[in-house]
Amino acid sequence: MGDVVQIYNDYKDKADFLTVYVREAHPTDEWQMKSNVKDDVCYAQPKTLEQRVAIAKDFTTRFKFPLPFGIDEMANAADSAYAAWPERLYVIDETGHVAYRGGMGPFHYKPAELRDWLAAKYGAVKHDSAAAAGPTTATHSAASALAPATAGAPVAASSTK
Amino acid sequence: MKRLLKWIAGVLAVLLLAAFGALCYMAGSPKDAYGMVRYALPHMHRGTLKVGSDAPDARLLALDGTSHFHIRERLGARPLVLVFGSFT
Numbered sequence: 031m032g033d034v035v036q037i038y039n040d041y042k043d044k045a046d047f048l049t050v051y052v053r054e055a056h057p058t059d060e061w062q063m064k065s066n067v068k069d070d071v072c073y074a075q076p077k078t079l080e081q082r083v084a085i086a087k088d089f090t091t092r093f094k095f096p097l098p099f100g101i102d103e104m105a106n107a108a109d110s111a112y113a114a115w116p117e118r119l120y121v122i123d124e125t126g127h128v129a130y131r132g133g134m135g136p137f138h139y140k141p142a143e144l145r146d147w148l149a150a151k152y153g154a155v156k157h158d159s160a161a162a163a164g165p166t167t168a169t170h171s172a173a174s175a176l177a178p179a180t181a182g183a184p185v186a187a188s189s190t191k
Numbered sequence: 192m193k194r195l196l197k198w199i200a201g202v203l204a205v206l207l208l209a210a211f212g213a214l215c216y217m218a219g220s221p222k223d224a225y226g227m228v229r230y231a232l233p234h235m236h237r238g239t240l241k242v243g244s245d246a247p248d249a250r251l252l253a254l255d256g257t258s259h260f261h262i263r264e265r266l267g268a269r270p271l272v273l274v275f276g277s278f279t
Contacts, residue, residue, distance in 0.1 A: 034274050045270045048262065050251060053234070056279035061226025063219075066279050073279060083256040089278040090254065097274065100251030100260065108262065111247035113238025114275035116231070122246040122271040126263065129270060131242055134235055144272065151270070176276040 034119075034141055034176070038097050040155040041148045045121070049097045049176060051086045052109040055116035055136075079104050089176065117176070119144045 038047050056063045057075040066072055076082040086101050102108040109115050117139045119132030130147045132140060214224040248263040265271050
């Protein structure tokens with residue numbers, strides 16, 4: 031198990047990472063979830079790139095998110111190319127080919143699979159307890175694929191909350 | 192004939208109700224079921240990429256809000272992990 035921040039901390043010396051912020055999954059003006067209100071993560075769907083940047087900055091600041099970060103432009107080119115919405119994981123190998131293709135989120139978004147892929151290539155990184163959560167500073171918002179989770183906590187399907 | 196049509200309509204109604212019930216169960220509530228159908232399903236795609244496919248490129252905006260870069264620019268001598276998602 032484990033979230034992407036934990037995986038990043040474990041494997042950043044072996045692989046490069048890039049987070050791509052795509053259109054919001056549960057904005058206030060679309061399918062907002064109770065967990066968004068509970069976690070105070072309430073944003074309307076951005077209509078401009080500036081609004082996307084503002085939300086992305088809120089996110090990275092709030093969670094002290096350490097991964098390199100890029101923002102999909104309003105044409106959603108990255109989302110379309112990678113069928114990324116609402117959340118998805120990939121690994122691109124050194125030759126520019128897809129080496130791991132994660133399932134479509136939220137139900138098939140499985141950071142554990144990504145960890146397994148990296149572990150198979152570079153060796154497993156063991157954690158003895160939840161204390162190994164690294165620099166994460168907040169409890170997991172199940173509605174956000176990117177929000178850091180407590181180590182060992184499953185990344186739940188957002189629609190189950 | 193009329194009776195047959197009534198049967199078909201009844202079976203369809205039961206199937207629709209069962210599908211809606213299953214959707215509500217999956218989504219969490221009728222409101223969430225509506226949200227899933229109205230807002231999520233139209234944007235969810237399995238995609239055509241497979242292991243071994245050429246990684247597509249796309250231009251991204253950096254967090255500074257002014258500079259741009261391409262996903263493939265980040266490809267180097269090591270694997271590149273791509274994490275797609277949003278805040279909510």
